[in-house]
Amino acid sequence: MIHAAVFLLSFSSLIFEVLLTRIFSIGQWNHLSFMVISIALFGFAASGILLSILDARTKGWRERLSATGTVRILVTFYSLSAITSFLVLNHMPLDYFRLPIEPAQIIYLLIAYVLLSIPFFFTGLIVSIAYSFIPEKTAFIYFASMAGSAFGAIFPAPLLPLLGEGRLIISSAILPLVILILPVSKSTGKKRLAKSRDIGKGVCATAGIAITVVAAVLVFGAESIIEVQPSPYKSLSQILRFPDTSLSETETRLRGRIDSVKSPYIRFAPGLSLRFTDALPSQWAAYRDGDDQFVFYRFNTQKDLKFCEETLAFAGYRLSPNPDHVLLIQRGGGSGIPCAVASGAKKISVIEQDPGIARMVGKQYGLSVVNENHRAFLTRTDERFAVIHIENWGTSLPGAAALSQEYDFTIEAFIEYLNHLTEDGILILSRKLLLPPADSIRIWATVYQSLKTLGIENPEHHIAVLRNWDTFSFFVSRQPLENTETIKEFARKQNFDLVFIRDIRPDMVNRFNIFDEPYHFMEINRLLEAYRTGAEKSFFKTYFLDVAPQSDDRPFPSRFLKWTRLDELYKSTGSRLYTLLLSGEIVVSVVFIEALLVSILLLAIPLLAISKRLKKPSLPQIFYFFSVGAGFMFVELFFIKKYVILFGDPVISLTVVLSGILVFSAIGGLGANRIGKRGLRNATLLLIAILLLLFFSLDSMMYRMLGFSDISRLIAAILILFPVGIMMGLPFPIGMRYLLESPIQRAYAWAVNGCASVLTSILSVPIALSMGINLLMACAVSAYFFAFISARKQ
């Protein structure tokens, strides 16, 4: 029974974790998601701490806790706590923006931390009991745990569209209650599960039935209680308060929830000239996770599209009139489509990654829509386009996208775009204008370096930038932009401002949309001068924000924070500490400090509680399990982040990597008994060798894989995980089985491993942001190397 309990709880708790991220993505902002879920995962570690204290203090705990009745009770508590914590979280007035002004919000945050950690605590407790009580079955327990988690990673994908977040989280929470009807096995390996009083069997059964009934009522009859609502500050919540506005359709997927809204008050025209005096066509919109909007325009005649000709981005179509083939890479927004239609393009292709939005675009406009990762598309196609227009407006909340991993604006991406332009084709890129200048400088530098990489001389002659009061557009060509008068005239007529063009002078800028100083112009020109004199590194070093170009190894285009200049940034926001907490990067650092403190507390308590006559875990043992936990997590996160470029979506990447690595490590764990203690060092060395091989070869493999079909890419990605996963499945169960001597040590090792996992998952974020994703693999190698050294000492 305990193996079944380990499998089912691992399965259910991973679904719980995946769905929590979905719930937070819709209900709150991503910072809060990271903040709460990271800390909640300490529930796993806390269970090991409890067991190690119990073993130190209480006689007979093993028999009591491993009794069938106790397992049933713990499973029942898991289901109850998972449902309760979701319901409380869903209705608790936790408001991120009220944190600094309402003391009660701290209480709500603490409640969220504690409640959400409880289901993980019970899961961890069952697993830890199994490891501690039946060490000879460690390999099977490991297999059950990993396999359960792997299935938990895949499970939400097909069921979310059918059930939605609320129903699925409740349904999956009660699945482990199947344990209550399983017969008890007669023997379990060498030891029998204690048959001492099957405590409260009737109570468990009753509770199980009651929980199932409540769950059924919630799932089938109480949608309003379990429906996840977006934050009131999100765009969807705002538009739904308008009269004559309604939700017409909702689609839920692992990638995100798409809500379609019909309203006469949706009017989207970013970059529209103040000289435009007519009406906009009517519109409707789809919102992703309550905020990112994609707007659809209803137009019957060209007259309806007149407004497009007076938007900033349309300058690109003036440079390439009546284009043969336009490629639109849409990341929200939607205004690029009517612009392309207004240009008189003979053919328009749209790349949209979200299947729901892709379907809507095809239906609304009758255009050819490619529902694919745009980097994969560009790798596979040889086609060239007269215009490529990338529309990506970013998030509505500043700082919220700091952690976002996007491959639209890396040097490698721009090389792809430029390679797919016709000789006189134009690349158009539209974004929000930021102050102080950040995004515009970074993109300029990225474009410049991409052109240079392609061997183009005087790259600055190929770039033009225009802006209005809150957006900017880039125009890039493989040919020098000779006809600058077209752009200048367009800008003058529409009251747009030049920011950069090949023959720009100071008197040409900051004329219509006036800043105190022409900041963007000044800084881009300073950067150009730096490139000309070979001093660009110095520019990036001294500029008070991080605006260096991003690469595929470090694809975080919305990340600008420099820790050494935090003081200046703080002052520029009005010396309000709270505004800094809107930055995802700062939240990660705060969470890491919290996690470190929690870890120290959790790990110190048992060492103090364990009496001197009992054998405490030794330092090499502690280092070993910490290193193994850290190494495992670094590898997992390395692949999750690396695979985003293959699948175009972090959630899909997470699902593939988690399920792959967990399944393969489960299989690997079955070999732990055969390999034994003697094989541990060799197994660890082999793992390190495989990781190093991947470190040096994965990038080139992945760029080839981008050109594969979707299925082939998926298969190849999973195959790469196979040797890694198999070998990663050995160190933990072998260590548990052969390096530890007592249940105290095993329980404590479980806790150490859990703390390492949480700390590593948080730490990997700033490592990737600051130093690149590849460094995560270097960290993994280092961690397993420490594990190797620690194992040798034992």
Next chain:
Amino acid sequence: MSAGEIPLDSPAQKAKRTQMISDQIIQRGIADKKVIRAMSEVPRHLFVPEELTGKAYSDRPLPIGEGQTISQPYIVALMTESLNLEGDERVLEIGTGSGYQAAILAAIVKEVFTIEIKKSLYKRSINILNILKIKNIKTRHGDGYFGWEESTPFDCIMITAAIDHIPPPLLKQLKNGGKLILPLGNPFSYQNLVLVTKQEENYRVRQITGVLFVPMTGYALDRFTKPSGDMQ
């Protein structure tokens, strides 16, 4: 809320208001006496939810429910001062919200017209404005995108709703020489202001960086002269 339930003002609230004026408004460079007087007189605490009354005069925006905020006092002052009001203007506000900005404007100008699309906010704001007996505010529940056509033209227009373009109908309702102002950015973060001035068929847009903006360093500041800013 009725007049009998919450005192309209108290010495404690007045003291907080005075502190706000001194620390957040005057110290940050707001010098327009009319604006300072208006912000000294209008009881901001009446415009925030009851549970946040104690925080009404703090240097931050406050949530007023339904995902809306009452702006940070400094931003309200800066927006009002940027309009350079003489006192005889007719001002249109798009997005009444809490009603506080409208009350500040009403303390300075001749007439204020304010529109709010969200019914609950509209009702709450007119309730408070009625309690305060402010006579020169006309309120409307409706779509501010099309302005207030029957009362055009306006000397000033203030847009407090989040927008990605300035509605053409509003520009048409602005007098020649009139000003339109709107805040950019998330209210919980820092905000800059956009001030549009109409001159015949042309528009001049100026960004007012609101909050202690760190000026750009680098030799570029010395190398480049200030642009004239003249329209071509």
